[in-house]
Amino acid sequence: MIYCMSDIHGELDRWNEMLELIQFSDTDTLYFLGDAIDRKSHGIEVLQDIMRRPNVHMILGNHEQMMLDSFWSNNTYDARRLWKNNGGGSTYKTMVYRIPIEERLRILRFIQELPDHLEIEVNGRIFYLVHGYIGENRHERIWGRPEPPPKEAPIPGKTVIVGHTPTYYMNQYSAGFDEAAALKIFYAPGFIDLDCGCGNQANQRRLACLRLDDMMEFYI
Numbered sequence: 001m002i003y004c005m006s007d008i009h010g011e012l013d014r015w016n017e018m019l020e021l022i023q024f025s026d027t028d029t030l031y032f033l034g035d036a037i038d039r040k041s042h043g044i045e046v047l048q049d050i051m052r053r054p055n056v057h058m059i060l061g062n063h064e065q066m067m068l069d070s071f072w073s074n075n076t077y078d079a080r081r082l083w084k085n086n087g088g089g090s091t092y093k094t095m096v097y098r099i100p101i102e103e104r105l106r107i108l109r110f111i112q113e114l115p116d117h118l119e120i121e122v123n124g125r126i127f128y129l130v131h132g133y134i135g136e137n138r139h140e141r142i143w144g145r146p147e148p149p150p151k152e153a154p155i156p157g158k159t160v161i162v163g164h165t166p167t168y169y170m171n172q173y174s175a176g177f178d179e180a181a182a183l184k185i186f187y188a189p190g191f192i193d194l195d196c197g198c199g200n201q202a203n204q205r206r207l208a209c210l211r212l213d214d215m216m217e218f219y220i
Contacts, residue, residue: 004032018209
């Protein structure tokens with residue numbers, strides 16, 4: 001089976017519970033759309049688990065890019081301040097004080113090599129996987145947001161699946177929206193948003209997983 005998830009933000013317990021719920025095995029494939037790290041305290045552990053699994057394919061998220069910009073040899077001006085202001089403090093402390101330098105370099109190399117989007121085909125349906133939104137460059141693809149939600153398919157003949165933007169904001173455009181309800185996957189023509197708020201403080205947050213073979217939804 002082929003699964004898709006996004007935006008765990010350090011909630012290791014939900015990651016492990018989701019893998020157990022879907023009975024993820026060596027014969028399955030999981031596409032993770034970025035933002036394993038930051039906000040909650042176990043992001044590096046989630047990232048290391050992803051790195052250990054050959055059947056988990058990760059796409060670059062903006063939080064991984066902020067970490068890369070803060071540590072790598074081509075780090076950008078004021079990158080660490082931006083990262084910490086976006087919930088990177090716990091990840092920074094883990095990388096600096098708990099992770100041996102060899103492992104830190106291995107993690108950074110892994111992130112540097114991540115694609116910023118992928119196209120896959122499942123049962124004849126083409127999916128365009130990206131963290132933020134479709135765009136003309138890497139920055140737009142990891143930071144962009146579909147606001148408001150698309151009324152027509154963003155890419156004709158393909159289904160775009162994103163994370164990054166919590167579905168709370170997408171579902172506000174839906175009839176009968178209940179702001180107190182647990183977050184759920186958002187659908188629009190040719191478009192799906194999976195970010196159900198992990199790492200945020202809201203009680204409505206959940207980790208969502210979508211099985212692309214039959215579009216079955218799973219929540220933790």
